[in-house]
Amino acid sequence: xxxxEQDAVYAADKFINYFSNMDRIDEYLRNVKIERVxxxxxxxxxxxxxxxHGMFTAYDMHPEDMDIVCYEARDLKKTSGRISGIRSxxxxxxxxxxxxxxxxxxxxxxxxxxxxxxxxxxxxIIGFCRFGSPTINSKPRNDWLGTTxxxxxxxxxxxxxxxxxxxxxxxxxxxxxxLLAMLCCTxxxxxxxxxxxxxxxxxxxxxxxxxxxxxxxxxxGLKPILRYKGLTxxxxxxxxxxxxxxxxxxxxxxxxxxxxxVKADASSRKLKTQTKMIAIIKxxxxxxxxxxxxxxxxxxxxxxxKKRTYFSNYGFQNxxxxxxxxxxxxxxxxxxxxxxxxDAVVKKWKKMATKRYNKLKxxxxxxxxxxxxxxxxxxxxxxxxxxxxxxxxxxxxxxKQFTSST
Numbered sequence: 509x510x511x512x513e514q515d516a517v518y519a520a521d522k523f524i525n526y527f528s529n530m531d532r533i534d535e536y537l538r539n540v541k542i543e544r545v546x547x548x549x550x551x552x553x554x555x556x557x558x559x560x561h562g563m564f565t566a567y568d569m570h571p572e573d574m575d576i577v578c579y580e581a582r583d584l585k586k587t588s589g590r591i592s593g594i595r596s597x598x599x600x601x602x603x604x605x606x607x608x609x610x611x612x613x614x615x616x617x618x619x620x621x622x623x624x625x626x627x628x629x630x631x632x633i634i635g636f637c638r639f640g641s642p643t644i645n646s647k648p649r650n651d652w653l654g655t656t657x658x659x660x661x662x663x664x665x666x667x668x669x670x671x672x673x674x675x676x677x678x679x680x681x682x683x684x685x686x687l688l689a690m691l692c693c694t695x696x697x698x699x700x701x702x703x704x705x706x707x708x709x710x711x712x713x714x715x716x717x718x719x720x721x722x723x724x725x726x727x728x729g730l731k732p733i734l735r736y737k738g739l740t741x742x743x744x745x746x747x748x749x750x751x752x753x754x755x756x757x758x759x760x761x762x763x764x765x766x767x768x769x770v771k772a773d774a775s776s777r778k779l780k781t782q783t784k785m786i787a788i789i790k791x792x793x794x795x796x797x798x799x800x801x802x803x804x805x806x807x808x809x810x811x812x813x814k815k816r817t818y819f820s821n822y823g824f825q826n827x828x829x830x831x832x833x834x835x836x837x838x839x840x841x842x843x844x845x846x847x848x849x850x851d852a853v854v855k856k857w858k859k860m861a862t863k864r865y866n867k868l869k870x871x872x873x874x875x876x877x878x879x880x881x882x883x884x885x886x887x888x889x890x891x892x893x894x895x896x897x898x899x900x901x902x903x904x905x906x907x908k909q910f911t912s913s914t
Contacts, residue, residue, distance in 0.1 A: 509760075509763070509764050509769075509788050510792060511763065511788060511789070511792040512792075513792070513793075513794065513795070515763065515792075516788075516789055516792035516793045516797075517793070517795075517797050519756065519759070519760075519785065519788075519789050520789050520793060520797055520798075520800070520801040522748075522752065522756050523748070523786070523789070523801065523804055523805065523808075524800060524801060524804040526748055526752060527746075527804050527805075527807065527808040528804065561603060561606065561633075561878070561880060562603070562632055562633055563603075563607070563632055563633050563634075563675045563678075563878055563880070564627050564630060564632040564633060564634045564675055564678045565632065565878055566627070566630050566632070567677070567681060567874055567875075567876045569627075569629075569630070570862070570865065571682055571857075571858045571861035571862050571865055572858055572862060573629070574627050574629065574858075575627065575628035575629050576625065576626075576627065576628070576634075576687070576691075576850075576854050577625075577626050577628045578623050578624070578625055578626075578691060578696075578850070579594060579595040579623065579624045579625075579626060580594055580595070580621065580622065580623060580624075580700070581594070581595050581596065581597045581599070581600035581622040581623065581624050582594050582595075582596075582597050583597040583598075595624045597622065599624075600622050600624050600636065603624075603633065603636070604636045604671070604673065606880040607636065607673055607675050607676070607880060608636075608671070608673045619639065619640055619641045619667065619701070619704075619705055620638070620639070620640050621638070621639040621640075621667075621697075621700060621701060621704065622636070622637070622638050622639075623636070623637040623638075623639075623691075623697075624636060625637065625687075625688060625691065633675055634674060634675055634678045634684055634687075635672075635673060635674040635675060635678070635679070635684055635685075635687070635688045636671055636672075636673050636688075637669065637671060637672055637673075637688055637691065637692055638669075638670050638671035639667050639668065639669060639670070639692065639697070639701065640667070640668055640670045641663060641667075641668065642662075642663070642666050642667065642668040642713060643668065644659070646713070646740065646817065647738070647739075647740055647741045648737040648738035648739065648740065648817040648819075649713065649737075649817075649819075651737075651738060652737055652738075652819070652828070653828060653831060653832060655832070657831055657832060658832075658833060661831065661832075661833045662711075662831055664707050664708060665707070665708055665709060665710050665711055665827075665830055665831055666709065666710075666711040666712075666713070666831065667697075667701055667709050667711070667712055667713075668712070668713050668714060669689070669692045669712065669713070669714035670714075672685065672688045672689050672692060672714060672726075673685075673688070674687070674688055675878075675879075676875075676878075676879040677874075677875035677876070677877070677878075677879060679726075680875050681864070681865060681868060681874055681875060682861040682864065682865055683726075683857070683860055683861050683864050685726030685727075686726055686727075686729070686730060686857060686860060687853075687854070687857040687861070689714070689726060689727050689730060689733075689734055689818075690730060690733045690734070690853040690856065690857060691850065691853060692712060692714070692820075693712050693733050693734060693820035693822060693848060693853075694822075694848055694849060694850045694853055695822065695823075695848050695849055695850075696849070696850050697709075698710075698822055708830075708838070709822070710821065710822055710824050710827045710830055710831075710838050711819065711820070711821065711822075711827050711831055712734075712819065712820040712822065713737075713817065713818065713819050713820075714727065714734075714817075714818055715740060715815040715816060715817050715818070716815050716816040716818075725816050725818075727816070727818045729860075732823075732844045732847060733820060733847065733848065733853065733856075734818045734819070734820050735818060735819055735820070736816060736817070736818055737817050737818060737819050738816075738817055739814035739815065739816060739817065740814050740815045740817055741814065745782065745783075745786065745805055745808050745809045746808055746809075747778060747779065747782055748782060753778070753782070756785065757769070757781060757785075760785060760788070768781075769781050769784040769785065769788075770784060786805060789801060790802065820848075821841075822848050823840060823841050823844045823845035823846070823847060823848040824838045824839060824840060824841060824845070825839050825840070825841040826838065826839045
């Protein structure tokens with residue numbers, strides 16, 4: 509595809525201007541999130557602006573007094589709430605959007621299971637989980653297996669946690685992220701996925717939201733449920749988001765005789781489309797602007813980080829052999845298998861959460877205001893939400909940073 513010089517400059521400026529004010533990946537994610545919040549329609553179907561959005565706010569409740577239940581989120585004709593253990597998919601998507609500090613996509617290809625985690629006594633939400641098909645390639649996975657697995661075999665036995673997000677400050681006060689992470693690795697999840705996809709799941713993996721800029725993650729300190737397995741490789745340009753990408757994609761299509769840059773049924777179509785855009789721009793720039801553009805792309809790519817990767821084997825002892833096709837039958841590890849039931853996981857979490865809660869309460873550091881993203885937030889709110897900036901020694905014990913060694 510050929511572009512006129514002025515057209516190539518126009519497209520290059522879109523990338524240059526987008527990435528010019530960002531130096532770190534967390535800044536990029538926050539900017540994308542702010543744009544999403546400002547552009548989304550009101551969420552009044554589920555709550556009024558001044559209420560608690562159905563989120564957990566009983567901050568004087570001790571972890572031992574909590575009753576944790578999980579509801580699957582499904583696309584229902586009526587979205588008024590729970591029906592026979594099911595919650596509305598629309599409620600899940602809307603409430604997750606105002607909870608998580610990063611932008612999410614409402615629909616993704618491949619396997620998909622969405623859970624809303626609820627404290628039953630108060631009937632309030634404490635977190636969200638979304639499972640999906642694992643990424644096609646993973647350095648920690650390949651290193652552990654010793655090779656690249658046959659995807660036909662691997663996909664029948666593996667699942668990935670893409671969203672593991674506690675409401676805040678439940679996450680901060682009670683180590684909510686650790687609870688959700690362990691719930692993802694339970695036999696109850698396996699049973700649901702196995703029935704839904706005629707699978708035989710035995711391998712769970714997830715990655716930290718941030719990478720090498722953070723020395724630890726909410727997934728640390730959870731053995732034998734989850735184990736750290738190394739850092740991903742990272743060498744891609746962050747994606748343009750929402751209207752910027754859509755407008756530029758439409759602009760390219762108009763100059764490509766109405767044809768898409770990438771086939772409509774291609775996997776990772778957005779990533780491949782942007783990669784094609786960048787290649788076309790580079791090919792058609794022939795001035796100093798080419799240097800500016802390549803510098804902007806290089807700096808944006810440098811923002812991406814190697815992410816911490818974690819695996820769970822659901823208490824089986826021959827998962828590696830099954831993933832490689834060497835074994836057909838899973839073998840239970842008699843020492844650990846029963847630790848992966850929901851009741852056992854919740855019991856483990858309550859011990860951890862009790863220590864955390866008591867310490868915060870003793871120091872007067874419990875956070876007692878619900879933290880959600882709204883359109884009327886000011887710049888200070890945007891800067892501090894989810895960061896947990898507290899002027900006391902417990903700042904090192906935020907939900908994403910807490911480790912057993914600490």
